[in-house]
């Protein structure tokens with residue numbers, strides 16, 4: 177690699193930076209070189225077999241053998257996710273500890289046309305972190321510091337590798353919390369990069385609503401800051417929102433400033449079982465439409481609760497059930513759940529956890545009940561009033577295709593998941609699940625919904641993005657070409 181690199185003229189360091197490094201233009205002007213490269217230049221890697229030379233070049237940036245790793249187990253860990261997508265190892269995994277190190281790795285990779293896949297906690301579900309073109313997996317695990325918690329401003333600045341639970345520990349010391357809660361203990365950088373949301377989205381929104389500002393290292397090694405700590409801003413294009421949900425294809429997030437909220441003094445948890453999914457969804461839609469201040473509004477269907485009971489030895493009613501949390505009192509919720517077969521509520525923290533136990537155990541139950549099987553989840557989001565019909569149709573289609581699957585929904589958002597545990601030895605099962613997903617997506621799009629409410633496109637939903645926003649793809653490709661002209665950042669994800 178060195179020889180080939182030696183034949184090329186390196187880009188000079190940016191003058192404002194007064195940098196003496198070998199490779200990088202580190203902190204430079206927004207978007208670096210103003211002349212965009214060719215639109216989505218195909219990734220013609222100059223380094224076909226990086227091996228020792230790539231390691232040496234990376235070690236010059238990260239001078240520590242433990243931070244430039246090509247041992248098999250580490251490559252394996254960074255070559256797969258928790259889903260059914262085929263694993264593929266990176267050539268090397270790097271563990272930078274600062275923005276400048278991230279920037280220098282990117283500058284090297286851009287110059288050498290080496291793919292770089294940012295890696296947070298690796299909990300995404302659509303093959304996002306799988307380096308399908310090989311190259312560098314760039315782990316943010318060693319950039320996991322809380323930079324500042326500002327209780328008076330209700331915000332915090334953190335490094336991207338910090339996980340949401342660690343942030344909540346730091347915020348909790350000030351009586352504050354960060355609400356976005358995907359089921360896994362994901363990193364804040366990964367959550368921003370997928371525009372994650374969770375059970376509290378109905379009240380607090382997802383990542384896009386809760387990130388005020390970003391620091392981002394761009395593909396050429398320049399570093400930009402978007403947004404401010406002000407509660408709002410009308411200053412030009414909203415590049416923070418553009419970068420959120422970009423799945424590591426436009427830049428590497430190296431710092432985030434996020435909103436915090438006061439921990440509510442009183443929370444009431446509710447579990448209400450209904451005769452049908454339709455009844456449960458109708459109540460959910462009414463709660464949302466009338467603006468009752470629920471902070472969580474989740475649905476688990478009957479067959480899924482049967483699986484939970486079998487796993488836990490519990491006896492939850494095996495029928496569509498709403499799991500609700502409300503701040504202050506549940507009087508309005510109780511009134512609106514008039515059609516419920518059973519209704520239980522509690523504000524004591526221990527008993528609250530017990531009321532929600534079945535919801536929390538859905539994924540554990542599925543994983544435990546299907547050892548060796550691979551997880552696949554659908555993720556459409558529809559307007560809330562369409563949710564009941566969407567779920568009924570999905571359940572009927574599951575049965576018609578002879579599949580087994582659970583259904584859980586963030587009912588307050590109209591976002592639901594059909595969760596399959598697929599037998600890797602049975603390709604027809606995977607095909608039937610994918611065919612069902614395609615049907616579910618078509619139906620959702622026809623009702624004004626989206627193919628993905630929270631998981632993102634990754635490599636698993638490329639066709640669905642085209643189906644949903646095909647007319648916008650040229651615009652998206654133009655943005656990609658401006659920010660990443662060599663196409664090194666997470667190639668093959670979001671669109672090709």
Ligand SMILES: Cc1cc2nc3c(=O)[nH]c(=O)nc-3n(C[C@H](O)[C@H](O)[C@H](O)COP(=O)(O)OP(=O)(O)OC[C@H]3O[C@@H](n4cnc5c(N)ncnc54)[C@H](O)[C@@H]3O)c2cc1C
Pocket residue numbers: 258293294295296297298299300301304305316336357358359360362363364365366367368369370371372373374375423424425427428429430539630631666669
């Ligand atoms: C049990 C379970 C439940 C889940 N429930 C939910 C849920 O309710 N809601 C939800 O939204 N998701 C859910 N998910 C999916 C997953 O947790 C989210 O997608 C999460 O946001 C991924 O964060 P991560 O740190 O694991 O990112 P990773 O998986 O490491 O990366 C995800 C994507 O972001 C990119 N990336 C990572 N870090 C950076 C960075 N610093 N800069 C730029 N790009 C970066 C990666 O390249 C990749 O494309 C669930 C997953 C599991 C396993």
